[in-house]
Amino acid sequence: MATSATLTTTYLSTFRTILDEWNQNRLKISPTKGFRVPLVELKQSPPSKDALKDVIVAFRTRPSLPNEAADKFHADPDAKDAPVDEDGQLPAVEFCSGITVTSAEPGVFVAHVPGMKWSGPTLTHKPYEADLAFGPDIDNEEVYQRTVVTNDILSLALSGGVGCILAYGQTGSGKTYTMESVEHRIARDLFDQARVVGKRLLLAQGGDVPAGAESGDIFEFNVTFLELLGKHASDLLESTEEVDAQGNPVRTEIAVREDKVGNVRPNLISSTLRTSAELEELINKALSHRRTSATLRNATSSRSHAMLTISIKNTLLPYADEGQLILVDLAGSERYEDSKDHDKQRMEEARDNNKSLMNLKECVRAKAKMAAEDGFVHIPWRSNKLTMLLKPIFDIESRQPSKALIIAHVSPHIQDSVHSTNTLSYAAPFKTVPPKPRGPAPYDAEDPRTWDHAKTVEWLTTQFTKRALKTRQVDWNVKAKAAKLAGKTLKPLEAPAPGQLDLGVDILKICPEGYTAKNLGTLYTPQFVQRCLEARSGEALTMDTLKNAAVDMIGNLFYLIITAKSRKRNEIMKSRKKIAVEAYGEAPPRTTTEYDEEEFLEAQIFYGTDWQKIIIAAHKKYKEEGGDWWNEGYPKTTDAMMDKFRVHKAAVEAEKAAAAEEADE
Numbered sequence: 001m002a003t004s005a006t007l008t009t010t011y012l013s014t015f016r017t018i019l020d021e022w023n024q025n026r027l028k029i030s031p032t033k034g035f036r037v038p039l040v041e042l043k044q045s046p047p048s049k050d051a052l053k054d055v056i057v058a059f060r061t062r063p064s065l066p067n068e069a070a071d072k073f074h075a076d077p078d079a080k081d082a083p084v085d086e087d088g089q090l091p092a093v094e095f096c097s098g099i100t101v102t103s104a105e106p107g108v109f110v111a112h113v114p115g116m117k118w119s120g121p122t123l124t125h126k127p128y129e130a131d132l133a134f135g136p137d138i139d140n141e142e143v144y145q146r147t148v149v150t151n152d153i154l155s156l157a158l159s160g161g162v163g164c165i166l167a168y169g170q171t172g173s174g175k176t177y178t179m180e181s182v183e184h185r186i187a188r189d190l191f192d193q194a195r196v197v198g199k200r201l202l203l204a205q206g207g208d209v210p211a212g213a214e215s216g217d218i219f220e221f222n223v224t225f226l227e228l229l230g231k232h233a234s235d236l237l238e239s240t241e242e243v244d245a246q247g248n249p250v251r252t253e254i255a256v257r258e259d260k261v262g263n264v265r266p267n268l269i270s271s272t273l274r275t276s277a278e279l280e281e282l283i284n285k286a287l288s289h290r291r292t293s294a295t296l297r298n299a300t301s302s303r304s305h306a307m308l309t310i311s312i313k314n315t316l317l318p319y320a321d322e323g324q325l326i327l328v329d330l331a332g333s334e335r336y337e338d339s340k341d342h343d344k345q346r347m348e349e350a351r352d353n354n355k356s357l358m359n360l361k362e363c364v365r366a367k368a369k370m371a372a373e374d375g376f377v378h379i380p381w382r383s384n385k386l387t388m389l390l391k392p393i394f395d396i397e398s399r400q401p402s403k404a405l406i407i408a409h410v411s412p413h414i415q416d417s418v419h420s421t422n423t424l425s426y427a428a429p430f431k432t433v434p435p436k437p438r439g440p441a442p443y444d445a446e447d448p449r450t451w452d453h454a455k456t457v458e459w460l461t462t463q464f465t466k467r468a469l470k471t472r473q474v475d476w477n478v479k480a481k482a483a484k485l486a487g488k489t490l491k492p493l494e495a496p497a498p499g500q501l502d503l504g505v506d507i508l509k510i511c512p513e514g515y516t517a518k519n520l521g522t523l524y525t526p527q528f529v530q531r532c533l534e535a536r537s538g539e540a541l542t543m544d545t546l547k548n549a550a551v552d553m554i555g556n557l558f559y560l561i562i563t564a565k566s567r568k569r570n571e572i573m574k575s576r577k578k579i580a581v582e583a584y585g586e587a588p589p590r591t592t593t594e595y596d597e598e599e600f601l602e603a604q605i606f607y608g609t610d611w612q613k614i615i616i617a618a619h620k621k622y623k624e625e626g627g628d629w630w631n632e633g634y635p636k637t638t639d640a641m642m643d644k645f646r647v648h649k650a651a652v653e654a655e656k657a658a659a660a661e662e663a664d665e
């Protein structure tokens, strides 16, 4: 095939000439764009608009390694026009770039894809966009600063949110190089940053500092390291001496499934850590355990997904959600055909890996879309073990804020351009525009996002009043009991006079003028708690009572927001139906099959915008051909769509059942 690595190598000098010309013309039109802020100024600059996004996508390409082109790519001596030197020998293959970075921020990679026409070799230049693009001269520290630090991923996890970093790309493209460096840098920075956050919370808490916590050590870190090889999950922290026929270490199979309350928590060895050195040591141990095995592309390629999870518990807020950092070095994304020289087990692994990467793509795209449109999109995270393990970032009902950062890696060589275009077209659709600021939404008593300042203060006052009344009652009960033991009777508790109840906090400090429930909803739990502690007035609430009340309250607010969003989703689906009715001028009759409302809705979410497109196309056809649309065309079209959806749903469920069964075994 004209795009094979061999053919590319054969016509390398022609491709190099075309590439040079293209590059010169490009630079005449516009110079290469750099990053918006130089690295040295990055720390002082305010977060960019991209930092507000839920999904951030970056491209990275590495330098060519010494002798890599000569060792890896060889011209075919039998190929027509194979370049030979004066001695009739094939010349040594020199590096030729398959990727050009035309803009670092927003990121643009142009992949140069060789082809062959009757007139001779051709080169197609395909641009792909991301939030950031890192060329071969950008080092690991800069990648870390511009991705993890700029997007405040560590603060997010220390505040009870979920930060996820995924390294994607072809084998040998540099995923492990990036991921290991990110892991080591997180080990370097996490504990220092935790102490800063801890001290801030302790300060807000005033005198009530638990013993040993003065230094800000208020967090508990638990670390697990899981490997997913095909469909099989195992614990990378489990040491084993046993190896199988292929020389792979034999480890206990770990079940990946939802528990009764919907959590996906595989039973892994969990190490509690306190220092950077301990985390470093653990990372090194797990990485040395990671299975590697030769594939066609890279002698030490990783065939598995490796997932490091750091769970972060705030000991001052024991009831708040645990923060998480999930770092995944994904298996090589090469196509299934590339593993055809391998044994059955390896081919199955490759197939499973491809499947899980495809599922991951669907989920990340849906998440990016949901954040960009501020609406509801179906995220099929249950369809695969990999995406199930990433439930904390994909579950739309989760109250935890989350952010996913995808770094897509490509080889710098022109011989790998086809793989590079696959990688770039996989990741580019994750780039979204942050939601546009909209005008104020109409007031809805049950949707906190529409409340103004006065309504927010009223809600907070009601919440604190309930808490103060309860505390008063509990106090009275204790006193009444003591009085009874002393043979006395305590005066009944009277309702406080209006405005006389001491709430224990200054509500206007929690929600100052101009602030609304929508603003409060963007705070992380510890930030809201800190705000409440700083607003404490008088002795009506102890620090502990106030802390617990604050955790409950922000939880209630998140719950109201999520419920309102779900309600909105149903309304949107209903209004879509109404628009269809209006467009076709009459109410749709019953379809041949009676659909369950919920199932019908689910199917529409599954199809997304295609739902309307299919109906419109079918309607057009019926109109042209003169068929009976409402009694024949419409029911037939929706029936067919529902059938397709049911097949998909059944397949997902069968896979789920098989996975559960497999896990049980």
Ligand SMILES: Nc1ncnc2c1ncn2[C@@H]1O[C@H](COP(=O)(O)OP(=O)(O)OP(=O)(O)O)[C@@H](O)[C@H]1O
Pocket: 061, 062, 063, 065, 136, 169, 170, 171, 172, 173, 174, 175, 176, 177, 178, 298, 300, 301, 302, 303, 331, 332, 409
């Ligand atoms: N940015 C870079 N600068 C210098 N060398 C790099 C860079 N990225 C990767 N390399 C080197 O390239 C080689 C392949 O990288 P790496 O092992 O990270 O690839 P990979 O995508 O993880 O492959 P696999 O899927 O097989 O694990 C390694 O020798 C690595 O040190």
